[in-house]
Amino acid sequence: MAYVATRGGEYAIEQAERLFRADLGPITRERVDAVRTGLPYLIDRLMGEASLYEPDLAALALAQAGGDLYEAILLLRAYRTTQPRIAVADPIDQPDLLTVRRISAAFKDIPGGQILGPTLDYSHRLLQVDVLQGNDYVPEPVIPAAKPAPATQPSLTSWQKAQGLIPNHPGETVAPEEIPDLTREPLLFPAARAHKLQSLARADTGGTLALGYASMRGYSAVHPTVNELRLAYAPVRLRHPSGTIFSAGRVRVSQTEVISKAKELQLGFSATFGWNEVKVIAAATLDLASNQPNPHPAANEEFVLYHTEPVESSGFCIHFKLPHYVTFQSTLDALRRVKTDKDTAAAKPAVTEKLAPHQEEVAL
Amino acid sequence: MAALDTTQSAELTRQPPRLMLAEPILTMRGIARIYGNVTALGGVDVTVYPGEVLGIVGESGSGKSTLLRMMNLEDTPDTGIYNLALPGHEGRNLFTLDRFERRMLRAHHIGIVYQNPHLGLLMNHTSSGNVAERLLIAGNRNFAELRERARQSLDASEFPIERMDARPNELSGGMQQRVQLAKAIALEPAILLLDEPTTGLDVSVQALVLDTLKRLQRERSITMVLVSHDLGVIRTMADRVMVMRRGKVVEQGLADQIFQDPQHAYTQQLVHAKL
């Protein structure tokens, strides 16, 4: 009987991909622009999780993946792998951030003020179905304040440190090339602080939220208060070989400090590309919870960082669709042998001499 | 750092004549640990003779459990030496052993029973498995033998054999302690350390477990160091007793003498409060 050595597998996967793409139609510049202008918060979330800041590329990834966020993250991260490392930007401080939104739940008012910025926090979540009838939803114009909010804000923690409320940890000066880089080194535990914050910066928003929520509900010893939350633009400062420091542009960043009363006030921190408040609040809570002695298993550092990785978690989840029939055959074999052993033992004539229990097991 | 008071008053140390004829199996000299102002252990000497039960009694904060952990090489003092009379280890200060040597020494020569069974047992394995693990570390790879020796050890500890494949968390407190005991004696260790082995158990169960310990000790001449805050337990088990308070030995001697004629004020308090 002839074996038709078909290239069936290769042909099938090609058609399967075509089928997916046929549904989406051509990916055009217009579509990418529409995603870019229309879905900035999704783009922000994507850039954060892909750890690659380039809104056009992010919009393209979303368009190409048809909006499947995990696919889009993989597209961007795989692209990131191909890009050369040109420079390492200079570190910046809190007063360098062009701060658009900045609030604290810890005090009624703080130096610099509670700046609400752009937010839907206090809006009524009413779906504007009129739009589907053809009537555009045009937002009311913003009424400018009499006095503009300051462009930059001092950090609340500097006040708290001056008050002696929180310890003032001395800053470390690290040469840019020496900064640990999670994308170039394996993550080992206990994790380096830089690795931990990088991991949380590009963590899956949903996974971080799930574990953060568990901590907040009591599956850990922390009771977080938002010390300070910011949405800002961070300058990207590079050094020219001649020594001049110049700006390569700005990136949107969000960050949160949470504070908790354990034996003394302790801080948890998280920052990420783009504006993603849910993630940074949850991540900062997990930072704090995982730093406690004997954390709850769901807030254990290794557990949190491993399971909030979007590319690893989604990839492994869907890998269960791959054929597993060889390992399954191995398992079946073991189970069948046990059954055969039992049948054989039952079929044997009754043994007059009673074997000691351990001898019976070896005889099988 | 304040000078350590390592003197132990001669009158308070009464030697047991008959046991003194043998060479000690365990010696600790000058065991000290200080945290800032706190003297956890202030220069303690311990001697244990083969086949005897040394009871160490004291209240919490006396340092007795810390001392036992050091005997198990789980902990190291700031200063002090520790010898066990074992072939290949004569004269060696065991606190200088590296991580692997400690593990091997603990596995082969020291048995320990903890107050908390979670410290001494692998909860996600069976009871016979727990005992077998000791034998596996010692290199035994024969399934039939592992099973049989585990059974024997559990049997000697008066553990019901029909439950030998139950997991420890399916068992009562007393049975968990028996599994710990079976595990501890599986390789016939040079010394058996017991840290409050019956504390927390029901009084009736305590008595049964102590009976087993006493019987085993007699049958096999197992050298034991038993730490307890409970004088009743010490009285039942110990040949010699060491009384500790705030990191120091205040009195030691034969059990009978300590209980009938305590010399130190603190010992008197303890003994009389109990009676």
Add this chain to the structure above:
Amino acid sequence: MKLQELTKPWMAFNYGFLDESAKREIRRRILKAIAVPGYQVPYASREVPIARGWGTGGLQVTLTLLKPTSVVKVIDQGSDDSVNASSIRKFVARVGGAVETEDTMAATIIQSRHRIPEEKLREDQVLVLQVPNPEPLRPVQPDMSVAREMHGDADYGQLWLVLYEQLVKSGRIMQGSSYPSMVNGRHVMTPSPIPRWDVPKLNQADHLTILSAGREKRIFAVPPYTRVEPLVFDDVPYRVEDHQDKTCYRSDVTGFFMNELPQEDGSSQYELSDSHFGVKHIRKLEAEAVEIGETWYKNGRMD
């Protein structure tokens, strides 16, 4: 003088997709893995255009080893034609321009998910195995950091207990695939989810085996002529799957690892899992000139 004259012409990506720093890291990790057989070496593990869990670890190793003269075979569950193997093979061709093959004897690099081919591999061949979970201690210790210490201490007692308790409960070892094995007498590794049938092929093999977990970020290796011994009790022999008497309905070959195909009447049919091995036998029956390599198993047995 223009900058463009000084640089290379623009390319979408480097030869073999990974940039040189990524390849350098992987080469160094592979060397370390060979120097300490069975020890899991952590590595950064770059993202590649294939989802994690789908062979990115094996792929990174293959791409690092790749040269234009490489001859690459890719299989999944023993089959070159499976969708995942096809996808990986296509990618390697796309980024490396190496030669593709289905013939085990012709390949210089064989990337495989969950099987070792039946024809013996030679000293000049490298086997790259895809590994989902590199940690054999995972069933007794989910934390990688604690497991790492246990390997350092050679603390494998609990792993033996898992096997002991299988024997107590079921009367035989129930470990299906991924049978924990002692490498070079020091480190226990998982041979990846290959069946028990395949594990003995690694012992004192002529070829180099590299095992790579992309998602979990570990590389380990079995150098040639190295002991690989499945953990077995002295009195309970190692047992492979019961395939020595099974016959492939397509090629009529007996005594190799088979795929079981349920039939409508309730029975089972068997076909060779190593699909190209089967193809070679069919071509031979049809009087084609085809070279079939020496196999590890003979008459359904491996001594």
